[in-house]
Amino acid sequence: MMADRKAKMSDKPDMTEIARFDKTKLKKTETKEKNPLPTKETIEQERKGDATP
Template identity: 65%
Template sequence: MSDKPSMAEIEKFDKLESKTGTQEKNPLPSKATTEQEKQAGESY
């Protein structure tokens, strides 16, 4: 038995039907946020 999917399975796969999408789990802070934090750190 093979672990690879058959070509028929690959050809019938519909990318639009697939509901999975990439979502950033840990996004980087915006430039405005980093500027605010930088200014808050300077006031100490």
Template identity: 60%
Template sequence: MSNNLNKAEMEKFDKPKLKKTETQEKNPLPSKRTIEREKQVGDS
């Protein structure tokens, strides 16, 4: 029963009212080169 309610709400949703946002990655993964450098420093 709740699935039907959720589906009805989604169908009524007005997508054009959404604001455009730009996504920025806050915590990017290190590159392979950076990882290799850190491994070499740790081994020394």
């Protein structure tokens, strides 16, 4: 079974599905940072020990 599958595979990917893909059907989404990096001010406060939990 695996031998049949391996025989059909080639070095280059099949791009036909990608060529037919319609980007206009995608929904627009708003991305939100789940774990934003701290600002320079926050880092400085933590270094001084002034950070409030």
